[in-house]
Amino acid sequence: MSASVPASAPACPVDHAALAGGCPVSANAAAFDPFGSAYQTDPAESLRWSRDEEPVFYSPELGYWVVTRYEDVKAVFRDNILFSPAIALEKITPVSAEATATLARYDYAMARTLVNEDEPAHMPRRRALMDPFTPKELAHHEAMVRRLTREYVDRFVESGKADLVDEMLWEVPLTVALHFLGVPEEDMATMRKYSIAHTVNTWGRPAPEEQVAVAEAVGRFWQYAGTVLEKMRQDPSGHGWMPYGIRKQREMPDVVTDSYLHSMMMAGIVAAHETTANASANAFKLLLENRAVWEEICADPSLIPNAVEECLRHSGSVAAWRRVATADTRIGDVDIPAGAKLLVVNASANHDERHFERPDEFDIRRPNSSDHLTFGYGSHQCMGKNLARMEMQIFLEELTTRLPHMELVPDQEFTYLPNTSFRGPDHVWVQWDPQANPERTDPAVLHRHQPVTIGEPAARAVSRTVTVERLDRIADDVLRLVLRDAGGKTLPTWTPGAHIDLDLGALSRQYSLCGAPDAPSYEIAVHLDPESRGGSRYIHEQLEVGSPLRMRGPRNHFALDPGAEHYVFVAGGIGITPVLAMADHARARGWSYELHYCGRNRSGMAYLERVAGHGDRAALHVSEEGTRIDLAALLAEPAPGVQIYACGPGRLLAGLEDASRNWPDGALHVEHFTSSLAALDPDVEHAFDLELRDSGLTVRVEPTQTVLDALRANNIDVPSDCEEGLCGSCEVAVLDGEVDHRDTVLTKAERAANRQMMTCCSRACGDRLALRL
Known part of the structure; x- marks a missing residue:
């Protein structure tokens, strides 16, 4: 049954009559203002005090409980029954009666959507409408995104100065959103105006004199969405999510209803457009402020997918979501009453040092960047996350290729449209010397394309270039290699038992570090295996001093227990x-x-x-x-x-x-350093189901599929690297069912406990596994 949301809690949930010392709300909590300049400019920094001292607090200014730490935020997202999304699109600022009457005049009747719908209605609709968001289907949009991006850059590439937001980053995501939904391009200007109004109406704080005008625009947006939807009904055979939904409605009229399609038409434009536009603007601002990182991805475009992921973590466009408690509960050590409204600040969670090491640093090789909560988590995680990733990768590739010498215009002031949930700079002014444009001297740059990663980037994408500084034979058929960062940068610290991954031609191989952890270089030793599949042979026969290598890591799945006697x-x-x-x-x-x-x-x-x-x-x-x-x-x-x-x-x-x-x-x-995995034999393997508890999905794993493959096909992101059961990157938590463990990472005791598995190789012993995904 649908979650029951109690009546709203009073302005302050504390019984002051029972207290001798007055209201216990701290000074910091009382002063918290999500519309203030500190939160709007940097929500994570503005809530540092909360993460350190008061991770769950009540804001009398807002009338919400605010949640700021990673594990607490993830726990709220995970349980969409106890923490209902019903208020996610509720106006955060009450509006005047006149504004409400204006919306009524337009028959505004925004229904629940994928964002704010409770169970049991939500998941059947999400399943019915998910197919266009899978990696296989999203791949069809790459050419369109590239074409649009190229057209917009062509307009300003010779000008020497541009506002990236106005001249590209607002318009291209909007057009992509319209294409994805199936909306005609000629309505772009109208949709831009309406999209802004909808955002201000829901998450902003319009002044009383502005509220009627905002409501007028939202009402027109509602009517326009209905008009376009009716056009599509005349011929729903075309491409786009809305035509797909209309076709699905014929199969499942009770699940995909008229009111639902109308509401999703309006909400989908905002969701697919504005969050991507803001995320892209944040990314360019962040990268150009960190010039060394910008130059690094200009020189090595293969780093772009992970740069996107770290940008989404460090400066994502979705700062916070809202939930309402359906029963008395606790978050961390704080009692939360039924009916309490929650502001769940994922931007703060993404800077929690309890989960991310040195979280305020911008590190595009951060091994767990993809753990960010910018897209939410669980059954309400953003369905369009991989379309946004694709767009951001293509934007970065185009501009790092064509304008690597671009820089921020000095001393510009960055401003943000005030709202609690979505953030991105209104303008990002950049400048460059057109005479130095690479395409003037090398037109071939216009034909270079980096493959797009659809989905969360694999760990193997997080690499750096090292060079062989020394190469010594230290035993029969054993070479000692000393490796240094090719750019002279400091290599990451490591602990005993750690290994690195090296790309050796078409192969990737793991080697343990064996030098001094505080040395400026890395040391490994490689034995020439007489039955080498190419890794050790490549090192012994092709490497020489000065050779460059692609390296990932270090990572440690063989760490010492410091408590042994x-x-x-x-x-x-x-x-x-x-x-x-x-x-x-x-x-x-x-x-x-x-x-x-x-x-x-x-x-x-x-x-x-x-x-x-x-x-x-x-x-x-x-x-x-x-x-x-x-x-x-x-x-x-x-x-x-x-x-x-x-x-x-x-x-x-x-x-x-x-x-x-x-x-x-x-x-x-x-x-272990060798894998005994063989190709999956359909005559030996059996199919089974994966119950994904946090996402509310059931996924079928066929005899010829790995669990990892099946998850990716259903738009569920899991990090991976070796995909041979050696590295531990693809580990997930197991809640129920017996696992057929085939990795070489877990200990005997860990296998017996049956609480985790490696999705690249291990399978179900029976016909079902339940995972914490």
């Missing part, structure tokens, strides 16, 4: 690389440990001098010398507080698993 480190062959870094770390901190290094012969064992530096804590086990390691004896007696970390060939790791069977779960930690 004693560590047993075991390495076989080239597995010494992560293990030696761990042993060095333990020695530097004075921890109790022992190191066992196994190899066939000494000449093939790398880093023997470093191992020797561990003195009597290190033991060599050399097969040719008759000192092969006795795993059964080493692990004969389980010891409380002891943790075992091992890396090496499969036979060694299997032996350790067998020898540690009587040890406590979680005592053995292993690192």
Whole structure:
């Protein structure tokens, strides 16, 4: 049944009569004004005090409870029953009776839409209308977006100065929105005016003398939307979301109703247009203020998809959404009464240092940029998110290619249309020297295109260029590589057990870092595998000092537990690389440990001098010398507080698993570098369903599909990288159902707990899995 929303809470939800000290609302909470200049200019910074001191507070000025931390905001989005979206489009500022009468004169009857509709009505409609938003269908729009972008840039590329908002970023998303919806282009000017009025009417604070004029424009917008919709009904065979909806209405008249289509026609134009226009303006402002990053993506367009993602996190266009509590509840440590209205500030959540490391920094290689909540989360997550991503990528590609020398006009003042939820600068003035336009001397730049990423960028897109500084042979068939950032920048810090990913021709391979974590360079060692599929052979045969490489990371799925009483480190062959870094770390901190290094012969064992530096804590086990390691004896007696970390060939790791069977779960930690995954065989695999609890969807996984493939096909974004079950990037939480684990990341104890899985390779044992997505 539909969520029941209690009557609105009083202006202040605190019973002052029961208090001796007056109203407990803090000074900061009392002073909070979402229409003030601080919030409008930088909502995240204006709420830093809240994230640090009062993450959920009541604003008497607004009459809302304000939620600012990442986990709290995500929890509210996740539960659309307890936290109803019914007020998402409610006027945040009460309007005059005259303005209300004006809307009535136009028969304004905006119904619930995908944005503010409760269950059980919402999800059947969302499912019915989702297909045009899937990556497969969105791909058809790329050529149109590119054509429009090129046409608008052509108009000002030789002028030397432009307002990107007025001359491109407002008009192109509007035209794309009209195309996507199926609306004729000739109505663009009218729709622009109406779109602004609708935004001000719903989320803004129009002055009393402006309210009637705003209502007049909204009423005309409503009538116009109905007129265009009727035109489409005459021939709904064309492309566009609205014709698609009309066709669906014939199949499902009780789900896709007349009033629903009329409301979505109006709301869809605003949603598809204004948020993308504002997000794009924010992105260009942010990138041009961070000149080094702008120049980096000009030189390497492959960084654009992740630059878009970090722009959406750092300076997204959707600052906040609204919800209403349908029952007494708690958010964090704060009691929330039934009927309480919530301002859920995703812009603040996107700068929460509890989830994002150094959140105020603009880092286009941030590994978890895609965790941002700009598009919301759960069953009401923005359906058009990937269309917006596509547009922003193409805008950036066009201007970094054609105007890489563009810069912000100095000393301009950035202003914002006042409202609580959507933000973007009214103008972004830029300037450049037309004589330096690259196309003047190299017309071929006009034909270069970077492939568009439809959906959340994979982790493998977050790369940097490094160069080989040193290349030394340190054992038989083992090369030591020292890598530095190609631009002289500082490489990210790392912890023992971390690895990097290198692109080697058409292959991507993972290698453990084994140098000093505080060194300005990275060190890895690579053994030439006689059965190499190309990775180690590429390094040994094609690399030389000065060679450039694409690198991602570092990432650590093999991290040390700092709370152990004693560590047993075991390495076989080239597995010494992560293990030696761990042993060095333990020695530097004075921890109790022992190191066992196994190899066939000494000449093939790398880093023997470093191992020797561990003195009597290190033991060599050399097969040719008759000192092969006795795993059964080493692990004969389980010891409380002891943790075992091992890396090496499969036979060694299997032996350790067998020898540690009587040890406590979680005592053995292993690192793999090869995958045993084979192509999916439809004669062996079976289909199953995924119940996505947070999204309210059920997705079918066919025998020839991975879980990751099925999620992407249904517009559900999950990060990924190796897609071989090695790196852990695509991990998701499991709520119900037994998982057929096929990765090499999870420990035995983690597999037995059945609380997570790798979507690139693991599957369901039965016919259903429930995931927290």
